[in-house]
Amino acid sequence: MAAKGQEFFEEQRDQSLVKAHIVSKYFDAWSNVMLGVRKQYGRIDKLAYIDLFCGPGRYTDGSKSTPIMVLEHAIKNPELASLLVTMFNDKDEANISSLREAVGALGGVGSLKHAPQIHCSEVDRDAEEMFAKTNLCPTFSFVDPFGYKGLSSRFIHAMVKDWGCDCVFFFNYGRINAGITNSYVERHMDALFGRERAEKMRGFVRTMNPRQREIYILEELAGALKDLGARFVLPFRFKRGDGHRTSHALIFVTKDFRGYAIMKDIMARESSTEDEGVPSFAYSPAEADTPLLFSLSQPLSALKGDLLKSYAGRTLTMLQIYEDHNVDKPYIAKNYKAALNELEEQGQIVANKPAAKRPMKNGQRTFSDATLVKFPALEK
Template identity: 70%
Template sequence: MAKVQEFFNEQKDQSEVKAKIVSKYFDAWCNVMLGNRRQYGRINKLAYIDLFAGPGRYDDGSKSTPIMVLENAIKNKELSELLVAMFNDKDEDNIKSLRNAIDELEGFSKLKNKPIILCSEIDKDAEEMFVSANMCPTFSFVDPFGYKDLSAKFITAIIKDWGCDCVFFFNYGRINAGISNPMVAKHMDALFGSKRAERMRDFVREKSSGEREVYILEELAGALKELGARYVLPFRFKKQDGSRTSHALVFVTKNIRGYEIMKDIMARESSTLDQGVPSFTYSPADAATPLLFSLARPLEALGDDLVRKFAGRTLTMKEVYDSHHVDTPYLPKNYKSALVELEAAGRIQADPPAKSRKAGTFADKTLVTFPKLAS
């Protein structure tokens, strides 16, 4: 219980970033869903599910995600009539505090559907319920480590239906320690799949902490994609001294538009940029000392990869971006910058050429010809 309470007491910078990412995506997701409803008229309910809801407000008085989500709904008349919110936490004190915080919300009566508030532990029965349920468009925020037997199957079950996306809290520090711990082998098998987890145990034994971190997040993404998640996007949080990752928010969706929206949100919350490329990491140490941040020069790496991948082809800038950006940290502006540099170096040809465009620009429709690689 102490560790759970630490999570909610830490608000200040890191938890504030988490809440902002989730609430900003909820707001953008609602706008997309409501726009779809106005155009096609087939949506009569939207849902928000938070299975690790917490106390409503942190010790410093700042708002947690459930309060921010409900405030968004109260401000939007259309959303206030459609939203069904479900908040769960296994801690009775958190639930009591959450109820009080919700009751004190200004304009709470504008919500047509009062939030469903539960105090329970999510287990295999709940997983099977989500597997079999036909869900309305739903955005979910869950904690996969804090609940008994929660698995990758659970995460993919809650995004299986149209309009369903999920963000979950991934406690990297505990997972890293748990991979090789036989006491929690069953949990690791549930999260990653038994064959994958066994392979991971063999791999991590002799790897450095940095190698383990990248590997574990890649394997998590692989496990989710095998079960039907098309797009997986992690945002890492480092310890106060910047030494290593403590946990991550992981976004999972089947929709490329949702992926692009969340990618933009996470990019803006990144504590550092390298050549305009976001780190998709919040690190208090990096934010305090930006001159010490990575000198990896990622735009050069992007340019080199584009030249290899698209050798001998002619595409628009937008086609290059669409074909390449998934599972990378790069944004549209990064592709444009990389292509401008490649053109200046004579490594590609563009139509219209640089002399016919405004300096430093590269429009979505600009054609790019990549030369064939020398054999």
């Protein structure tokens, strides 16, 4: 049996790997989209990746850190290598030394037009002011503080305020949950949620059970970011070993629906469980080992019922339904196609192209983005 400390290390290592996969996969997709925009419109002469709490070049088990994954992707793509500006920062000198060594050992690193900028400093209010006043080129930024120092809603807004800019940050739910009602860290909570919102939260959370607190705190965080202009906020939760409580969350912030949809698909694939094909948007060692215990809520049935109510008497394409309905909900495109297929089989909706004339895929009739769906009016 593993010692308690070793179990904790393994859990943290698993979380770090999932986190690195999500961030690096989104960077790959985001940079490909930006290169496509450049090819079509020719208005992009630089792209940037910024990691302000970058950690080491490699972890103790030898696995690659996110900065190394990002640089490797750029080295493999000559066009991206000619455009990408990278900035890595960490206040820990040992981490920076490790990163410099790992970057120096990368094959082809000299093909990058802009050498990686690697700094050792603490992220503070001055950094927030600098990014707030700077017009950023299209930038994907990753903010992964150990706790909450240096993290504020205005800082995240500064990282996404310009065109083509997206941000993902690590939200230490365990520490922030405890900090909401802790007067010693009141200014940090005010900076993260906004003073008025944080004050309201302090009154409410005392009466909530742990599950209610988690939902409430994540909702208020999303509200604080949306108040500053971030249209789409998407959380991915990391649960403790028992699978019952959230320890951290990875929060994605963007103003663009396309980025939201791409990240949603990436997070869906990294989820440890799904229920009726609907992803949990969470990683949990317990859920990964016993998925049946965590898959009993039948969310696809709820989706079908909600679609019938939301679009009663209307005719829309599958893509219009998906783009209008999925924001701030756990569903991805394939869930909508599955729900619409079932509703059609049950005679509750009518598609402009009969199921018998549509091709099969994975044992199910396909439902293309352009398929028109007619919903019946609600009975009075």
